[in-house]
Amino acid sequence: MKVIEADLVISAGRADQFPPGPFPEVALSGRSNVGKSSFINTILARKALARTSQRPGKTQTLNFYKINDRFHFVDVPGYGYAKVSKKERDAWGRLMETYFETREQLRGVVLLVDVRHKPTEDDRMMYDWLKHHEQKVIVVATKADKISKGKQQKQLAVIKRDLDVSPEDPVVLFSSETGLGKDKAWREISDALFG
Ligand code: GDP
Numbered sequence: 264m265k266v267i268e269a270d271l272v273i274s275a276g277r278a279d280q281f282p283p284g285p286f287p288e289v290a291l292s293g294r295s296n297v298g299k300s301s302f303i304n305t306i307l308a309r310k311a312l313a314r315t316s317q318r319p320g321k322t323q324t325l326n327f328y329k330i331n332d333r334f335h336f337v338d339v340p341g342y343g344y345a346k347v348s349k350k351e352r353d354a355w356g357r358l359m360e361t362y363f364e365t366r367e368q369l370r371g372v373v374l375l376v377d378v379r380h381k382p383t384e385d386d387r388m389m390y391d392w393l394k395h396h397e398q399k400v401i402v403v404a405t406k407a408d409k410i411s412k413g414k415q416q417k418q419l420a421v422i423k424r425d426l427d428v429s430p431e432d433p434v435v436l437f438s439s440e441t442g443l444g445k446d447k448a449w450r451e452i453s454d455a456l457f458g
Contacts, residue, residue, distance in 0.1 A: 264449045267331050269307045274324035278361045282327055287456045288335035288368045289401075292393075293375030294385060295341030298405035301439035302375060303328075303338060306448055313338055323355045325362060334456050335368070343385040363396055371399035371455030373448075378404035378418050378436065382425045390426045400432045401451045408438040 272282050293299045300313035312328065323340040330336060339362070340355060347355075363369070372393050376386050393400050404422055407415055415436055423434060433451045437444035 264453060266307045266309075269309055269312055269328055269330050269336075271312070272327040272329045272335070274326050276324045276358070278358070278365070281325070281362070281366065282335070284368075286329065286333065286335050286368060287370045288327075288337050288366075289371050289373060289452050289455055290337040290339050290362070290369060291373045291375065292339040292389060293341060293405075294343040294377075294383065297341065297375045297377050298437075298439060299338065299341060299375050302373075302403060302405060302437065302448075303336060305439040305442065306445055306452075307336070323351065323358065325358065337362075337369075342389065343383060363393070363398070369398070371401060371452070373401045373403055373452065375403045375405050376422055376426075378407050378415060378422070379410055382422055387426060390428070394429065399455050400429075401448070401455065402426065402428055402432060402434040403437045403444070403448060404434060405437050405439070407436045407443050408440040 273280055275281050291299055291303060303313035304311060307330065313326070325340070326338040328336040328338065339359065342355070374390060374393065376382050390400060402422065404419060410418065419434060419436060428434060435444045435447050435451060437448060
């Protein structure tokens, strides 16, 4: 996929700010610090469209990016950051629920996990919850450059097993450092959007 245009449409803190219109969209979700901003910037070939290492604890928004005037990427706030207050976590939960339960344009979700670690309880809850809502999920295992090839394959098996990944959901090994997995991620995202 050649990205000609990628622009932030809106940072939505409320459901009535979600942009209307027919564009199909893919949402991107994962724990804070998993490499979600780096993934977005890498596959869109933009230096800093999505902000990396966002400071947690400030207003959580769903960031809608319009790509090539054809589809949306929706950057979902990172979950699992221990230091946010209960009030913030509840607000985050409500916004997520509204988005994932009502958004008709949504065609699939990229769930990012760190290839070096076992999926966390939050990762498992998120995957189960998305499947409960019958979403297509593309699992992206980030930071592949940080471990050896042998370890990568071992960890992929652990991730598939622990998340209990459905046979129809792809798992993509990815590195924003080397670009590994970029083409495969695009194929899967295009398939979800237009397939
Ligand atoms: P986010 O909080 O999920 O948006 O995570 P970021 O994209 O901000 O990444 C968190 C940290 O991990 C940053 O220091 C990134 O430079 C680093 N990082 C992200 N992806 C990779 C990767 O594929 N390889 C390596 N080596 N570091 C990465």
